[in-house]
Amino acid sequence: xxxxxxxxxxxxxxxxxxxxxxxxxxxxxxxxxxxxxxxxxxxxxxxxxxxxxxxxxxxxxxxxxxxxxxxxxxxxxxxxxxxxxxxxxxxxxxxxxxxxxxxxxxxxxxxxxxxxxxxxxxxxxxxxxxxxxxxxxxxxxxxxxxxxxxxxxxxxxxxxxxxxxxxxxxxxxxxxxxxxxxxxxxxxxxxxxxxxxxxxxxxxxxxxxxxxxxxxxxxxxxxx
Numbered sequence: 001x002x003x004x005x006x007x008x009x010x011x012x013x014x015x016x017x018x019x020x021x022x023x024x025x026x027x028x029x030x031x032x033x034x035x036x037x038x039x040x041x042x043x044x045x046x047x048x049x050x051x052x053x054x055x056x057x058x059x060x061x062x063x064x065x066x067x068x069x070x071x072x073x074x075x076x077x078x079x080x081x082x083x084x085x086x087x088x089x090x091x092x093x094x095x096x097x098x099x100x101x102x103x104x105x106x107x108x109x110x111x112x113x114x115x116x117x118x119x120x121x122x123x124x125x126x127x128x129x130x131x132x133x134x135x136x137x138x139x140x141x142x143x144x145x146x147x148x149x150x151x152x153x154x155x156x157x158x159x160x161x162x163x164x165x166x167x168x169x170x171x172x173x174x175x176x177x178x179x180x181x182x183x184x185x186x187x188x189x190x191x192x193x194x195x196x197x198x199x200x201x202x203x204x205x206x207x208x209x210x211x212x213x214x215x216x217x218x219x220x221x222x223x224x
Contacts, residue, residue: 123145
C-alpha cells in the first residue's frame with residue numbers, strides 16, 4: 001500500500017510539474033501496477049477440497065483383518081472389537097474406502113465349550129467406521145465362529161479305555177474278567193471325557209474375517 005501511495009504521489013507530482021491537474025490516466029496506470037505487484041507478492045490460497053457423496057448399498061462385502069484378539073474363553077459380551085479393511089471397497093473403478101479403514105464393534109455372543117455337550121462359539125458385529133477424519137455409523141452382519149466338534153475324539157477316548165480294561169480283565173480273570181474290565185475301562189474313558197472341555201475358539205490380531213453391510217452407508221469421498 002505504501003508503494004501504491006508513493007506511485008500515485010509521483011504520478012501526481014510529475015503531472016503537476018507543469019502546473020496542471022494530475023493526469024487521470026497516469027493515476028489509473030499507477031494504481032493498476034501497484035495492485036499487480038501486490039498480488040504477485042501474496043501467494044494464492046490453495047483451492048478448497050471438493051467432495052462427493054457415495055452410497056454403498058446393503059450387501060456390500062467388507063473383507064477385514066482383526067486388530068484385536070477374540071476368544072470363547074477370554075471375551076465377554078460387549079467387549080470391544082477392532083478391525084481394518086484388508087481390501088479396498090471400489091465402486092465404478094473408484095476407491096470409496098481404502099484398505100486400512102478402521103471399523104470398531106462389540107462381542108454380541110460368547111459361549112465356552114461344555115464338558116458334556118455344547119461347542120464353543122463367539123460372535124461379534126461392527127457398528128462404527130472411521131475414514132478420512134470422519135466417523136460413520138454402520139450396520140453389519142454378525143461374524144460368528146463355532147469350534148470344531150470333538151465327538152470323534154471322545155469316542156476314541158472311551159474305546160481306548162474299554163480296550164485297555166478288557167485286556168487287563170482277561171489277564172486277571174479270563175473272559176468274564178475281560179467283560180468286567182471293558183466296562184470298567186469304558187467308564188474310566190467316559191469320566192475322562194466328562195472332565196475335559198472341548199475345543200475353544202480363539203482368533204488373534206491379523207486373522208482374516210468377512211462381513212457385509214446390512215444397511216446402506218453414505219460416505220463423503222474427496223474428488224481428486
